[in-house]
Structures are given as C-alpha cells and as structure tokens.
Amino acid sequence: MTKVLQEVLEANKKYAAEFGEKSKLPIPPGRKFSIVTCMDARLDPAKFAGLEEGDAHVIRNAGGRVTEDIIRSLIISHKLLGTQEWFIIHHTDCGMLTFTNDEIYDLLSESLESAAIGEDGWYNPVKEGGSEAGQYINFLPINDLAKSVVDDVRTVRNHPLVPANIPIHGYIYEVETGKLVEVKEATEIGKQKNKEQDL
Numbered sequence: 001m002t003k004v005l006q007e008v009l010e011a012n013k014k015y016a017a018e019f020g021e022k023s024k025l026p027i028p029p030g031r032k033f034s035i036v037t038c039m040d041a042r043l044d045p046a047k048f049a050g051l052e053e054g055d056a057h058v059i060r061n062a063g064g065r066v067t068e069d070i071i072r073s074l075i076i077s078h079k080l081l082g083t084q085e086w087f088i089i090h091h092t093d094c095g096m097l098t099f100t101n102d103e104i105y106d107l108l109s110e111s112l113e114s115a116a117i118g119e120d121g122w123y124n125p126v127k128e129g130g131s132e133a134g135q136y137i138n139f140l141p142i143n144d145l146a147k148s149v150v151d152d153v154r155t156v157r158n159h160p161l162v163p164a165n166i167p168i169h170g171y172i173y174e175v176e177t178g179k180l181v182e183v184k185e186a187t188e189i190g191k192q193k194n195k196e197q198d199l
Contacts, residue, residue: 025054026054029055029057029081031055031056032056033056033085034056034077034086035058035059035087035089036064036070036074036086036088036152037058037087037088037173038060038089039061039062042091045058049087049180057073057077059077062096063096063140064088066088066151066152070156071159071161074086075161075162078163084166086166086168086169086190087171088153088156088171088186088190089171089180090145090152091174092172094145096140097141097142097145098117099139099141100143104134107122107123107134108130108131109130109131110127110128111126111128111129111130113129145172146186149171149172149183149186152170152186153183153186153189154189156190168187168191169187169190170183170185170187
C-alpha cells in the first residue's frame with residue numbers, strides 16, 4: 001500500500017464515522033447551481049463559494065475549460081437534476097498559461113514521464129518512451145485569462161441544448177487573494193436571452 005493510499009483510506013475512515021444524516025441528501029443539488037472550474041489543488045470551491053455537501057454541482061478539469069464533456073455534464077445538471085444557474089471560473093497563475101499545444105506535443109513525443117519546468121520552460125528529465133498520440137488532442141492551453149472565460153461562456157451560451165434563460169456567470173479566482181473577480185464581458189454574454197445575438 002502506498003503512503004498516499006494509506007492516508008486517503010485513513011481520512012475516509014474518519015469521515016465515514018461521522019457521516020450521519022448525509023446519507024439522506026437528495027440527488028439534485030439543493031442550491032440549484034453548477035460551477036465549472038479548474039482541477040488546480042489550490043482551488044477549493046466548497047470554501048470560495050460557501051458550499052456544503054449537497055449544495056451544488058462542481059465540474060472540474062484542467063483549466064476549467066469548456067469541453068464536450070463539460071457541456072454533457074451541464075446539460076444533465078440542468079435537464080435531469082434541476083440546476084438553474086451556472087458559473088465558469090478560471091484562475092490566476094494557472095498551469096494552462098505555461099505551455100502551448102505544440103510544446104506539450106513535443107514533450108509527450110519525447111517522454112510520458114512527468115516533465116519539469118525550468119528557466120527556459122518545460123523540459124523532460126527523462127527522454128525516452130514518448131508517443132505521438134498527443135498531437136491529436138487539443139489541450140486547450142490559455143494565453144489570455146479573461147478571453148478564455150469569455151470564450152468558454154460563449155461556447156456554453158451558444159450550445160443548442162442550453163436553454164437561453166440560464167444565467168452563466170464568468171469569473172476569475174485570484175489564487176493570491178481568494179477573491180472571485182467578475183469578467184463582465186463573459187457575464188454579459190451569459191445573461192443574454194437571445195443566443196442569436198452572440199453568433
């Protein structure tokens with residue numbers, strides 16, 4: 001058993017011992033909203049958005065980018081589980097700002113082991129065992145944080161399976177302060193009732 005696995009199982013044992021009435025929580029989120037955000041370990045949506053178990057859907061991936069799977073999750077979140085409001089939240093100092101698609105393609109083609117970052121950017125300490133398969137993936141790197149929020153809100157707003165009356169809020173979480181800062185252009189796009197205006 002690895003040290004990490006042991007720590008996780010010990011923490012779960014303590015959590016389960018005090019689980020109490022949480023087993024009776026309903027499937028639909030009680031506060032009827034969803035958050036799409038980054039997987040970055042410094043972000044804790046439960047804390048920065050004041051959530052308890054059962055309150056909201058939190059959908060995470062690298063960068064909090066809107067992909068087909070994010071759209072799939074949001075559609076299920078609304079259609080079957082009743083969410084009525086959505087947040088797209090990216091964050092400062094995001095790892096997705098540190099590379100381009102071409103850079104990660106090159107790294108993967110050289111090695112599948114973890115890369116490191118130095119003064120000149122990302123590099124592979126191990127230079128063997130790579131694969132060219134990475135070139136078929138758009139890793140959705142970010143070069144302009146506010147623009148990425150605008151683009152992702154627009155993608156959700158314009159999707160034909162997303163009701164026009166769902167508010168979609170665009171924010172940037174500041175890892176330096178813990179504050180949520182509105183991206184006003186994104187939120188304006190998210191508020192529009194007539195999706196044709198964004199096409």
